[in-house]
Amino acid sequence: MSDLAEQNGLLDRALRRVTSLWRDMADRVTGSDEETIEDQMRACLAGRGGEVSARNRAAKLAQAYLGLDTEGRIDFLRVLAGFDSDPAAVRIAMERVADATDPEELATAKGRLRRALEPPRVRLLTQFTTIPDGMKFLVDLRAEMLRLMDGDKRLAVLENDLKGLLANWFDVGFLELKRIDWNSPAALLEKLVQYEAVHRIRTWRDLKNRLDSDRRCYAFFHPRMPDEPLIFVEVALVKGLAESVQRLLDEKAPVQDPARADTAIFYSINNCQRGLDGISFGNFLIKRVVGVLGGELPGLKAYATLSPIPGFSRWLQNRLAAEEGGKLLSEEEATALRAALPPPRDAEAAGGTAVVAAETPAETLKRILARRGWFREEPVARALEPVLTRLCAGYLLNEAASSNPKRARDPVAHFHLSNGARVERINWRGDVSEKGMKESAGLMVNYLYDPARIEDYHEEYVGEGKRPAATAIRKLARGWA
Amino acid sequence: MSDLAEQNGLLDRALRRVTSLWRDMADRVTGSDEETIEDQMRACLAGRGGEVSARNRAAKLAQAYLGLDTEGRIDFLRVLAGFDSDPAAVRIAMERVADATDPEELATAKGRLRRALEPPRVRLLTQFTTIPDGMKFLVDLRAEMLRLMDGDKRLAVLENDLKGLLANWFDVGFLELKRIDWNSPAALLEKLVQYEAVHRIRTWRDLKNRLDSDRRCYAFFHPRMPDEPLIFVEVALVKGLAESVQRLLDEKAPVQDPARADTAIFYSINNCQRGLDGISFGNFLIKRVVGVLGGELPGLKAYATLSPIPGFSRWLQNRLAAEEGGKLLSEEEATALRAALPPPRDAEAAGGTAVVAAETPAETLKRILARRGWFREEPVARALEPVLTRLCAGYLLNEAASSNPKRARDPVAHFHLSNGARVERINWRGDVSEKGMKESAGLMVNYLYDPARIEDYHEEYVGEGKRPAATAIRKLARGWA
Amino acid sequence: MSDLAEQNGLLDRALRRVTSLWRDMADRVTGSDEETIEDQMRACLAGRGGEVSARNRAAKLAQAYLGLDTEGRIDFLRVLAGFDSDPAAVRIAMERVADATDPEELATAKGRLRRALEPPRVRLLTQFTTIPDGMKFLVDLRAEMLRLMDGDKRLAVLENDLKGLLANWFDVGFLELKRIDWNSPAALLEKLVQYEAVHRIRTWRDLKNRLDSDRRCYAFFHPRMPDEPLIFVEVALVKGLAESVQRLLDEKAPVQDPARADTAIFYSINNCQRGLDGISFGNFLIKRVVGVLGGELPGLKAYATLSPIPGFSRWLQNRLAAEEGGKLLSEEEATALRAALPPPRDAEAAGGTAVVAAETPAETLKRILARRGWFREEPVARALEPVLTRLCAGYLLNEAASSNPKRARDPVAHFHLSNGARVERINWRGDVSEKGMKESAGLMVNYLYDPARIEDYHEEYVGEGKRPAATAIRKLARGWA
């Protein structure tokens, strides 16, 4: 609901800004006022009046779209989706391909078939790139389609067409890497605040701390959307692998001398444009930033992330709830956990530890994790650390996505492994924010990017499904059921 | 021959500049040194080692290409052209389209067929966009293909693929309009000198004169080729329609106050990148510049060109040579022409004008035009003016391209008419340079861009083949055989 | 105390930023480590080792200064002040002036005397301009002198020298006017927040509201202190004269279309650099901004301020406390005020209004003004409005500064009147913030800048002490005791 509002908000703000430009262009369109949306689209495609006229028509359509409510927008998109390729032309072109006898004839026939297959709606979508802020309009349009389509196959086809176009236009070769710091325009920094979803930016002071001299922030931009970051990464320049995001974000911590840092920690990567979902640049961003940092700071010896494990808690709860949950931890571990806990009041009242003793290990673990703020109870935390760390190592290295047995179940793990990183270290109490406790049981991971091995690791993971990890992690994950 | 050298020169200069970057990238490619070009292309497409690795492979291929001689380059391109779509996959995909029963199934099948038809060579060409100066490499590559293909259908198919990609990337929505003046980088101005082909820039002083305060120069740029103009237009701000390009380019003429100009004369438009042939921006450029100038200089009332008529002389010579040449001018006109000429010495010697009198009108005209510097002989020029002007009006308004009866025979006329301009005036002795005399018999045309009628004119010409013109021109062209 | 801390803070921040640069330079100074500050100054003046060496010495001195505590800094400055001109040289040069017989000899002698009079400490101060951030160092140094000198005549002389140098360097001809908006660097906007003292900026949202499309903000910068605004003005584009600063600063108020505004309201002007006290640019800033706005927004018809009256409350309290306070308001006014008040509880208890009736009018006014939040009590406010407005008009137009009988007592009034503005309107409840109530009894003034009359008004005020005002204001101020 709030997402919907926000998304509408994005389009509507764009509306305000470009509204007068679009209105001026729309006013120059000659033609009956009673034209339906479909008529207008048809006229736009017919190209009457030349390219300038077509541009004005596109502006008129864009403005019309923004003026509609949700129902109206869905109708608009369904009409647009209806501009499909001509079946007869496709059939004839297919026949020519089938009948072609020599290679040149075949090549020509195939070229024609490709053109016959190109649906007019794709040309119409392309028209929007010619109007001011047209690229942002299309990106936001796809974001809206993703939200609205909800099983509507007609819209799905249109969304797929648009995704193809955007993938083409947002090819990484077109992107510009820019550094963002405290001298960047406030309007841009405001967008960072809005788009940062991994570790929310709470105040301008928090933001300033993330842009200080011992920090770096880089984003990709597209020349046709110059005010909009596409993806950005926040980096801390530190000594040794960082283990706690709370310490990294502590505004009162003294500023470090970046020239003395030996490690660059990528602690937050955020995609900014929902409309570019599935068109990934994260991979390139990290490698480009590694290159830039290495050039600027020769003291850097290691590049690593400090990452959440967003699927860990849910997976653990599911396993504990399921029958085989019992296999997750041994009776010895459970006993140690129970010993660390103060005796439950009820239990005491009821005559001692008998009730508790009847618990299965899984029940014990569930009971402990249900305690609010357990991570602050030192004895409990001490007992939990080896258990959760071990389970986490197993989760990261052994558990597979339901869709693909070679793919890590955790989405962040999958992202970094497919980029060529390896699992380097699991950090106990790495993120004790509410979100960190809820999603990752407070744990965080360092994924290490070793420039010399990125390609090998990438190949091993993508090709064979191998998940590279530090020896200690590998040991922990061994003997997994 | 000199073009060839020049074209090679362009690529080779690019080579020098990016050579070290590409070499560094190529050096990072792992793989046997004995790989053939085809192996390398295959590896590049296989995507082993991730996108960064693919980029390095693309750099290696580009560098390899530049290292080849003409023979080698043709081989390279033929190998590349061979990476075609898989016939079996295409057949299966076509069958699915044919067999689809419901609309959704059909949409999905068509999508698959489009993907199956996409030849791998297109993906390979796209890879080059990811390397430094890769876009310029591709543009120059197409320029080279156009030169080398020479009937080779395999290369023609590849060239066509590349044209499609470039048309997509150089969509006018991606272009940036920039003003060029005497404060622009010398490196850029040097390129203007190099690319100006309509009225050659002879010296830096000539160039400076064209960038003075009563002149404007605008160019389109692409964000991925930021140092390279794609097309540029030179504009003079004057009072009334300009009639002579020599007067416009006179370096000693006093500088006018641009605020007092009432007319903007577009006197030179140049495409800079041969590799973008057939992907037109000239249309948009003129209209954008009209918009910009109108905003800056409210005194401007008219926008017109001062254009050559490059096909006029050749057409005239052909007609005069052909039998029906006699119909081009009347006996009265011929008599007037003869009277303007001094009696030929031989004729005199041979006893008077008898010989001349036996000439057909066409022969008389041919004889006169063969006189070097006739335009400086006042009596001759006076007699020729009405004849040539009339013939030129007819040529512009009545003669059709051999390929298309609705299309003006003169290419410059076709360009401006299809942009929505009209033929406004023919200028006697408008360009008396050697080139102007040879191609256009010294004549120039003003094509008028009337913002209020551009679209109507465009439609009339493109739709119905009507050629809008000022009344005087229309009268001259009437009664044409 | 907080000022002191702040001022130290400013210097110390500068210290951190440039510290490494200065340290590097200082390290290159050759010379004994036991040199006293005085020795170092002497060496710096002697110019041994050329200009580069002198620069390093200046950096060393600046760094030494920043390393000192308050005592040490005072000593440093006193040593520096001691580098005075040579008495003997001055005496001889004076004699030559006295003895000069012809004009040329006199001119030469006077030139020599000027040079003889120039104290070496001035050359030493000038040296600091050559080091990185040296200009900011000198500006902050003067700020510190102003704070520390406290009657010390030696420091006063030095401060006066530095003021003369700064006045020279910060001549308005050297300043650059820049617009500041939401696209400005966050680091700069942060400084606005820090320097805004008239109407404090509470949050980034407040700031953003002040930089929205219906607002303007302009600042002067100096090329040698490019990151530091010297003075800035905040402008609202509105319809009609603004009457309430709370309404102007309301973040929830809808954004207006600037093209429809007819009035530019200058509602906050802030000097940013204490070290430039007495070197005024405010005058120029307003006139430059009037020029810029007039060019950009042809709809603007009036330029006015919405200004506090910072001396009004204090003056009123003083007058009410003094004997002649009784003349400030009439018995009728006092009666009306009393009637508007609810009967005091004690008075009621003591048997009615008798006690109150015994009050003088001055006592009544004092009693009312002492009521917290009186401006929200409608009957009280209604009764007070004519009284306070009348008193304010008199204060602005009739009361003189103790130092100068021709000068308005209120400093803000003096500033605008000497710039050529006139008193246009007094706004009841124009600023009901705590500060506004305390200093100005909630009143605000519009000073009108009429471009056609600025010079006349300026002359009248500066020359004859006339204070231009709207008729209504003049009437109110008439009949003043």
Place this chain on the structure above:
Amino acid sequence: MSDLAEQNGLLDRALRRVTSLWRDMADRVTGSDEETIEDQMRACLAGRGGEVSARNRAAKLAQAYLGLDTEGRIDFLRVLAGFDSDPAAVRIAMERVADATDPEELATAKGRLRRALEPPRVRLLTQFTTIPDGMKFLVDLRAEMLRLMDGDKRLAVLENDLKGLLANWFDVGFLELKRIDWNSPAALLEKLVQYEAVHRIRTWRDLKNRLDSDRRCYAFFHPRMPDEPLIFVEVALVKGLAESVQRLLDEKAPVQDPARADTAIFYSINNCQRGLDGISFGNFLIKRVVGVLGGELPGLKAYATLSPIPGFSRWLQNRLAAEEGGKLLSEEEATALRAALPPPRDAEAAGGTAVVAAETPAETLKRILARRGWFREEPVARALEPVLTRLCAGYLLNEAASSNPKRARDPVAHFHLSNGARVERINWRGDVSEKGMKESAGLMVNYLYDPARIEDYHEEYVGEGKRPAATAIRKLARGWA
């Protein structure tokens, strides 16, 4: 004569550019049209109408000045020079200084005397800084004064005042170092062509060669004259000390890889603004550029010039003409020279070498140097090389300026020695251009800037008059008469 024209040209071009701005400002000055220049100056000083009005008056004066012919300009300047300090005020202020008893009183009295001595003309000159392009106006004004004053003591005093002001404003701390290359604006490069006086730039190709990747060009700019270089230096990045300027400027020589250069050769330094004569930045420029180059190109090991010896030929001719010329070279040297020459035809005719034998050594040398193109006659050149090289070494190390016995007679030698360079090498046939042959007998010098010794050398030369040189040079110069 051509200088005069050029100088006028400079001012007049400025006139055209700013004319409309100044005219608009001048038009806003209220006041009688019959005001004399003196009245206008008086009004400008009186400050009536505030600073804005004063600015308009300054613009009016500047415009008036530019409208005058040479006579009128001299009158204008003499009137301006007449605005002298008030003699009575100076007398009183001097008395107060004389009578001051305690230090504070003295300090105050001296401050007042300084103010009393400041002539109003200085304030008037300062006013011009507030108008657009005012700083350039003042710089060009001083250039014109230097040309026009010609012994006029009144103008000399004014020129001296202006020099003092300019020295203050153009303090090196205010200057910005910028690199100039082929991507710099053509308008700026055109100025390089205009200002280069050491080795004239003949064509744009020559210019481009000097800005290629193995060259560097740096200039100082002032923020108030942003389009005007003040001084620039051209640098070649080479291997080993360069010995021939013709080789450096050869456009056909292959471009070197700057990363492999070990030596930076400063081969041309040009002051651009005649109006800044005597206000030197060359010193700082070289040292700043040494710093910048060292940072960018770690391979650089040596920094040296390749400099002309502009006074050598004239000095030599004078010495040869004078009686003691005979001591310049020995009879042995003369004999060797004579042997290298072909026998003179006349001599031959007259019966052999008898006539020649009667020559003194000085006459022989004179005779040889009078031969056009002697440097191309190998035997002659071989014989001359040791003689001229030895004489040049002596000239550089032993000969003193007439004004100062500690100062090198050659102005370029003096410049580099006082900057801390040493005489490193004399290059035979280093500059065989017409100018080089005429002024320096074809010789050039390398002055070496050794960063580690710059300060010592500077001190030795400035303090004690020692001229540091390489051992070989010192040996050559020894035993000098």
